[in-house]
Amino acid sequence: MASRLGRWPMLLWVAPAVLLLVVFVYYPVVENLRLSLFRWNAFSPVDVWVGLDNYSALTADPVFWSSLFNNIAYAVVSVIFQVGGGLVLAAVLEELVRGRLKGFFRTVYFVPAVLSLTITGLLFQFMYNPQIGLVNGFLDAVGLGAFKHSWLGESATAIWAIIAMSQWQSVGYVMVLFIVAMQRIPRELYEAAYIDGATRRQAFFRITVPLVREMTLLAMIITISGAFLVMNEVWVMTAGGPANSSHTLGTWLYKSAFFNDQMGYAAAIAVVIFVITLAASIVQLVINRGKTVQY
């Protein structure tokens, strides 16, 4: 009797966590689904039921589609440079560099990842500046002056310039995730392979890549779902411009809600983001469950 009673008070220990989650995470996400079916604005909050109108407006909105395209571009480029680049970089560091120098490179590559995207965004605004920026200066210096652009000021280049900044900032982060995974691979596997005459490149493709497969998938999921939530650096560097060309779903949601005062419409954008990121998370969950690689 006493022991049965004894189990219930322990619920108090998880209560704060559960309460915070239910009130500030679950409730708003569910409420957002409902709000996407209404037309309303921030200061006269009389909700008008409009059914799926917000969603049909979405499909007719060219900025929604260009935002979605920009998120997809973000995801594709990030998977190539951050996941692909991070994997190669981690392997080169683990395989070739020893001791202090290894720690030095790892630290240097990781440093940008601890900085706020506002800091790096503002910094790269200057880097891309046509007058003082290092990017155009570098192109001039190596004789590629013909490729100079007002990178953030032109519709054709703005989003790509932002994406490039993001690669600079995050490749070190993904690299560290891979280093962690690689350090779990027993050295004997490599020693045995080298004794059998394998080259470094063969060892990379036959040992390293297969054995960090889960981390590769995990890093891809993190990178992809992160790419659909991008907002900070875009808002800082271009605020979606010029001519709405560099909006992502996140900035377009923010602008629709708090500048154009179309809260219901913004809620519908949030639902789209919700569906995409949820799908990514479910894939991640399945991968985590299906861990089978044995060393």
Place this chain on the structure above:
Amino acid sequence: MAGTVARPHYAETTRRAVASSIGRTVAYVMLIVLAVAVIYPLVWMFLNGFKSNAELFGDPWGLPTTWRWGNFVKAWDLGVVRYLMNSVIVTGASVVTTVLVSALAAYALTRHRIPFAGAITVLLLGGMMLAPTVALIPLFRLLRAIGIFDTYLALIVLYTAFRVSFTVFLIRAYMITLSREMEDAAIVDGANRWQIFWLVIMPLSRPIIVSAALLQALFAWNEFVFALVFINSGDLKTLPVGLLAMQGRVLSDWPVLFAALTIASIPMILLFLAGQRQFIRGLSEGFGK
């Protein structure tokens, strides 16, 4: 006989050794070039903080002619000190609440059999899948309704709520591995659960608590979306939003903005350099399993 086998083998090894040393050199050159590409923008930011506007435009690549510390003072007075303080308050408070709330839950889930443990675990797991952006608009209404819109508390509560899932799983994975012996000894000595938690479990979990605190600090310090939407008062803005507001205030005095960016970068870089091992442990426990 041994010689005829050995000679081509020897030649092959030499060829490989040469190829490998060329490959090694190329790899090193690439690593160094990349390191420069990563660090140079940050050095440029730092140096530009000391320039005059004329120097910045005349010679963007060069060193400043004199070290104008005045730019840093000006940046400090123009708002950096305020934003820095706000960030310290919000980050500090949310680190304490997040780690505490998560450790309590992790303790209950790993060291005791509690009712609904399965359902609670699923709830926590689901919490990791829900992104702040998706909750933004309803939260705008909710925070106004409960009267904490435009306060530190709004950010502290949200930073805790959106990170509690990740942090519980991080701490839980570590607490599961602790042996029961110390706990049992404490029970024999008549300690209650509260005492066991503070005097046995928390000290034993110190390494993961430190990692969890560092990762939470990194998140809270850099968080942008909530800080942008739920804080209106200029006096309450944290660094990521405050710096953006400052950009408008310094007008064309760009070196002052560079100085502000430099000041704002320093705390997290120092924290990372000091706690690098714990940072990486947190990442590997959080994502590596």
